[in-house]
Amino acid sequence: MFFGNSVKNGKEVIEDLFFFSESQMLDCNQYVINNRENDELILFDTGNGKSLNALIDGMFKVGLDYRKITKIYLTHEHVDHVLGLYAILNELKNNPPEIFAYEKTAKILQEGNESEIIPGSLGISASMFGVEITPINVIELKESEEIEINSDFNFKIYYTPGHSIGSIVYYESNKKILLPGDLVFIGGSFGRYDFPGGSLTKLQESIEFTNRLDVIFLLPGHMGISDNGNEQIEYSNRMVHSLKDYF
Template sequence: MKPIRIVAPPLAANCYLLADEKKALIDVGGDIEFILRAVSKYIDPKELDYVILTHSHYDHAAAAGHFKGLAKIAIHRDEYSLIKAQGFTSFMFGVSFKPFEPDIMLEGGERIELGEINLEVIHTPGHSPGSICLYEPEKRWLFSGDTVFAHGSFGRVDLPGGSARELIKSLEMLSKLDVENLYPGHEDIVEGNASRHIANSLRIAKMFL
């Protein structure tokens, strides 16, 4: 089974539905009605077990609070501290979130078992302090949020909590993984030899950050 990509408003964030024995949605976008309609094409949203947030930026996470009680919401501890300190508001973009308490506070190193798909949580700060990536070692899939993208691109570091130094360290860590398919938070999916794209992103980041 392959991840189901859902491109969600307001900024065309890639969300991924994993419909295994347990069902997970990686990132949710900012429009709850849209994401529920999209998920409903494949499963009843009430069947969701997990909502896993790669980070807290509004284009990936603003709809997350609406899933409280429907699925277990997982987010990194540092990322939750950031969004809570900001009052669940993206001041730069003037967007407010529905506040929520996470069900699972991640640290990095956890394993989220869905059935055939088992995700390893990797803490990858840089784009934001609590950004995470999710790695499936058997299938060699990487869900990278806004840490790394296809074609040598990588996440911006000029938003609150961003750090060029930390992003480069995170890219160095990801470059050591064997990644076949890359499922980033925006733009193109890479199917086949995705490690090459991560290596290019690291090389370019070291040149410009």
């Protein structure tokens, strides 16, 4: 049901920023920055664990060595974005990367809280993905914190709840890049709000806030990517606010 042929196709969005597509059900898009200044790779979100080999293969095909991953930044705490942590930490156990997440997500991972990572409504468990959820060390990110990766990429964190209790977006104002996790997608889509910690009102507020950012490259957690970010976010904003007519 979940695990068909696993392929993560890689694409260079702009110089040194790569997109790897989700490969199967309950997986996610992943993004890698090649930090040439420090000869390291920065990974955003980790997929479901089962797709790790596909990511490694996809990275190899575009000339990236997964063993150079030194930092992992998470958008939120859901299964399809964080289960890969455990597989990656096992694969890189001799030189484990640092893990960063918003403080609410960090607490869930630090406690190894499986019920928060895998909502019971999904009817699945971590064992189905070949991993065991255990407490791990996570560095906590704060609202409006800035992340200086190198002279080319500097992201700012914004807390954007609604899809989950720990959802954040990463915004690079110079290159006008937004990594929104599961807040908004292309085509007017937006994240679910019926999981634990979700809220339609907060989702609407978060999307409305994000709609005020200047975005060219929209790099979401699922579906495709866009180089017409503001138009896509505006479409999602209109769609999510139309729900007030029904609820």
